[in-house]
Amino acid sequence: DAMVIQNPRYQVTQFGKPVTLSCSQTLNHNVMYWYQQKSSQAPKLLFHYYDKDFNNEADTPDNFQSRRPNTSFCFLDIRSPGLGDAAMYLCATSGSMDTQYFGPGTRLTVL
């Protein structure tokens, strides 16, 4: 009974080749988040959706985009991955409370 699912768990892409990471949830939460986490660092919020309302963090590069076609799904698109984009990408959801529930993450490798 997984609640926040991320696919794939591991993604390898080439420098400059677009890649899409997906997240789905069974919690029916109205807020979904994407975080980037590099080794030994804190998870860093990239953007979030409140329902269909998209909110970008000020320092999120334009290279990162997101789509939320419905309540259950959210996608992270990296248009031209660079070596510095190699990281763990975490999806999270929250409902009316402050607690966020995370998926297992997607480990992105850029060759």
Place this chain on the structure above:
Amino acid sequence: DQQVKQNSPSLSVQEGRISILNCDYTNSMFDYFLWYKKYPAEGPTFLISISSIKDKNEDGRFTVFLNKSAKHLSLHIVPSQPGDSAVYFCAASPGGATNKLIFGTGTLLAVQP
């Protein structure tokens, strides 16, 4: 500017003893605090939280203490078990509808059998 700080990157404790993980924050607007536990190659798992209107919250072996005047919170695990070995992240939220979280850099807890 790191608004949430976990100054100890690692902590080693004997099984059965108390583990104390610390977290400091700088923004007095934070009103909700959470601890997450993370195993390698997995996402963070929610552990326990505390609202700024409280100074203590307990859940089984886990207790979180909040000292607002010092802008400090701590997580106590008693008794510590080898399965508690993981990275622990402190997170803070200024509240609001979207519940944005600011995370610390984590503390790696190793519980020795």
